[in-house]
Amino acid sequence: MSWETVVGLEVHVQLRTRTKMFCGCRTTFGDPPNTNVCPTCLGLPGALPVPNAQAVRLGARAALALGCSVRGRSVFARKNYFYPDLPKGYQISQFDQPLAAGGRVALESPERGRIEVGITRLHLEEDAGKLVHDRFPAKTAVDLNRAGIPLAEIVSEPDMRSPAEARAYLVALRQILVYAGVSDCSMEQGSLRVDANISVRRPGESRLGTKTEVKNLNSFANVERALEAERVRQIALLESGERVSQVTLLFNAGSGQVKPLRSKEESHDYRYFPDPDLPPLSLSAEWIADQRAELPELPDARRARLEIAFGIPAYDARVLTSEVALADYFESVAAVGVDPKTAANWVMGDVMSSYNERGTFPVSAERLAGLIALVRDGVLSHQAAKRVYAELATSPGEEPKAVAERLGLVQVSDQGALAGWVDEVLAAHRSEVERYRGGEAKLMGFFVGQVMKRSKGKADPKAVQPVLQEKLLSR
Numbered sequence: 001m002s003w004e005t006v007v008g009l010e011v012h013v014q015l016r017t018r019t020k021m022f023c024g025c026r027t028t029f030g031d032p033p034n035t036n037v038c039p040t041c042l043g044l045p046g047a048l049p050v051p052n053a054q055a056v057r058l059g060a061r062a063a064l065a066l067g068c069s070v071r072g073r074s075v076f077a078r079k080n081y082f083y084p085d086l087p088k089g090y091q092i093s094q095f096d097q098p099l100a101a102g103g104r105v106a107l108e109s110p111e112r113g114r115i116e117v118g119i120t121r122l123h124l125e126e127d128a129g130k131l132v133h134d135r136f137p138a139k140t141a142v143d144l145n146r147a148g149i150p151l152a153e154i155v156s157e158p159d160m161r162s163p164a165e166a167r168a169y170l171v172a173l174r175q176i177l178v179y180a181g182v183s184d185c186s187m188e189q190g191s192l193r194v195d196a197n198i199s200v201r202r203p204g205e206s207r208l209g210t211k212t213e214v215k216n217l218n219s220f221a222n223v224e225r226a227l228e229a230e231r232v233r234q235i236a237l238l239e240s241g242e243r244v245s246q247v248t249l250l251f252n253a254g255s256g257q258v259k260p261l262r263s264k265e266e267s268h269d270y271r272y273f274p275d276p277d278l279p280p281l282s283l284s285a286e287w288i289a290d291q292r293a294e295l296p297e298l299p300d301a302r303r304a305r306l307e308i309a310f311g312i313p314a315y316d317a318r319v320l321t322s323e324v325a326l327a328d329y330f331e332s333v334a335a336v337g338v339d340p341k342t343a344a345n346w347v348m349g350d351v352m353s354s355y356n357e358r359g360t361f362p363v364s365a366e367r368l369a370g371l372i373a374l375v376r377d378g379v380l381s382h383q384a385a386k387r388v389y390a391e392l393a394t395s396p397g398e399e400p401k402a403v404a405e406r407l408g409l410v411q412v413s414d415q416g417a418l419a420g421w422v423d424e425v426l427a428a429h430r431s432e433v434e435r436y437r438g439g440e441a442k443l444m445g446f447f448v449g450q451v452m453k454r455s456k457g458k459a460d461p462k463a464v465q466p467v468l469q470e471k472l473l474s475r
Contacts, residue, residue, distance in 0.1 A: 003200045003235050006208055007166045007227060008158035011173060012151050013183045014127070014191040015058040020148035021126040022049030022092060022278075027150075029189045033132070033143035041126075041148030043088030048277050051076075055124065055150035056099075056281065058182040060291045062152050063100030063122045065180035065298055066173075070100045070288045074123070076278040080271045085129035085142050093153075095272040098123035099281070105156075106300060107172040108318075110164045117169050118157030125151050146190070152182070158197070158208065163227035166196065167220050175299045179324055187218050194223050199244070200234050209234075210244040214251050214258055226251035230258050302327055310340035319348050326355065332365035338372050346372060350389050362393035371400040384409040384457040413460040418451075418467045421459055425450040426471060436472055444468065 017027055023040035039047035060070050075097040078090040103119035127149035132141040154173065160166045174185045174192065185192045194217040199209035212234070214226045229251070234244050249258040274280075297305070299321050306317040306327070321327045326347065333343040346368060354362055363371075371388055374380040380388065384404065391403045404410050412418065425447060426433055436443040444465065451464045 002203060003231075003238075004203045004205070005161055005163075005227075005231050006158045006199050006201065006211075007160035007163070008197045008211075009156045009160070009166060009169065009223075010195040010197070011154045011156075011170070012127075012193045012195075013062070013154065013177060013185065015055045015062075015150040015152055016181070016183050017052055017054045017058065017150050019052060019054075021052050021055050021124070021150035023047075023148060025148060031145055033141070033145060036145045037147065042144065049092060049275075051278065051281065052150055056283075057291060059099050059122065059124045059150075059152045060283065060288065061180050061295060062154070062177055062182040063103065064288075064292045065176050065182070065295055066103035066105060066119050066122065066154070068100035068103035068119055068122055070283065070291075071097070072283050072285065072288070073097065074099045074281045074283075076124075076275045076281065077272045078275050079125075081269075083128065084140075085131050085144070085147070087129070087144060087147065091126060091128060092275055092278070093125035094123035097280075099152075105169060105172050105176065107165075107168045109161075109168055111162055112165070115159070115165075117159040120155045120157055122152055122154050125153055127151050158199075158211075163224040163231065166227055167224045170194065170220050170223060172299075175322065179298050179302075180295060187220075190218070193218055196223055196227055196230075198227055198230050198234070200231060200238065210246050212244065212247050212249055214249045215261060217251060222251060222253050225253070225256055226258060229256055233258065306330075310334055310344075312340055312344050316341075316344045316348065319352075320344060323355075325361075326352065329355075329361050329365060333368055336366055336369045338369045342372055342376075350386055354393055362396070363389065367392055367400060374400055374404060378413075378460060378462075379411055380404055380409060381411055381452065381457050381459070381461060383452060384411065387457065409456075409458060411460045412455065412458045413463045415463075415467065417455075418459055418464055419471070421451050421454050422447075422464070422467050422471055425454055433472065447472075 019025060020027060020041055023038050025036045025038050025041055028036065040049055063070050074094055076092050077095040079093045079095070080090040082089055098121045100122040101120065103122070104116045105119065106114065106116050109115045127146045129142055129144040129147040132143055135141050156169065160169055177183050178185055183191055196214045196217060197211045199211040201207065201209040212230060214230060217223045217226055230249065237244055248261045250261045251258050303317040303321045306312060306320060307314055320330045329351065330343060330347045333347065334340045351361065351368070371385055371392065375382055375385045379401070387407065387409060388400055388403050391407060392398065392400060395403060429450065432443055432446060447468050448461055448464050451459050451468070452461060
């Protein structure tokens, strides 16, 4: 009998602020340990927290981008627990009165197609510090630069039904947050971390099974792998007649296994109470409306607009809008007069490869348009144009035609030159010539490819085929 998987995710997103949630310490990543600390984020007596207005604004924008209702009144609470990297002995978070609730994320499920995952709540909180285990032999150090970093915790409904679906949700969520400009969502720098809750039940059951939580996952791939490992573990327990215990787990990316960290805490274990140093957070309806009005175009809306405005397929629109910068670049290429589908093909091919490698666009939209025009006008073959593009990426001052001429890639239509390359190809592939004459017409593509290879991409493929046909029929 099969099992149904139920997944809900808690995502911690670092908000894009210059200073921490309740003090003026910098949030710069990579600074020397314990240089961005003060009495407030260290929790020293007499230091009072002051909410960061920019963090509140970004938290509200994130909530609105996710379709949540932002509350006019929310409350900061103390979440009490002891941990070596939490100097105050409590974390300032929000509990029963969070900043926002009730949103949704639309995504393409690998198994179920288009679905929506509900957002239970979004609340603001501060981060803890970081323990460092590999700096000193046999000792653990603590870096409190992260203590007090502003976070938005986004809690989903248990609406996902597979590890792959959870990954698709994270991809869609990240896109929305980056488009909204609230976070860089860099998992390498700890700007986005995931706690994954999972349980299994028999198909058709409405009651949830006992859930476990895998903590602090720092890549989408590891979220998927950890959930798969935990799903297998839970099903094996249940099928052997044992029970699943509610525990918190850690994922070992090296072994691909999960292991227990501690028994699962309930909210009463944290002894939440309103922070006496912070008044309730009051946001006017006008202020919330202003944040909504300032939201930029979000991924779904941009995908739809690109499809309609440029007449490109839905797949192309999805790929192009996967990153804000990629979509911007595509639109700038189309804006200088390049056929949109041709522009999309180039951006999804060589341009995306170089962007993924460098994080920038080494060839301006205008130079790419010039290169595409050379292909359109028959000056360059597509194969040669790819070589010119690679050269342009390292020659910022040179124009496409100059590069093509310098590399000797300008397309050759001269009948004499083409006939020479064709003769060489036919002489080198006599058995294929006989097969073609015997009726295998599909070999024409093979011969054209060989001529292109022999001419190093310079032969005009449209002019090659008539020469080939003439010589094949004349022998």
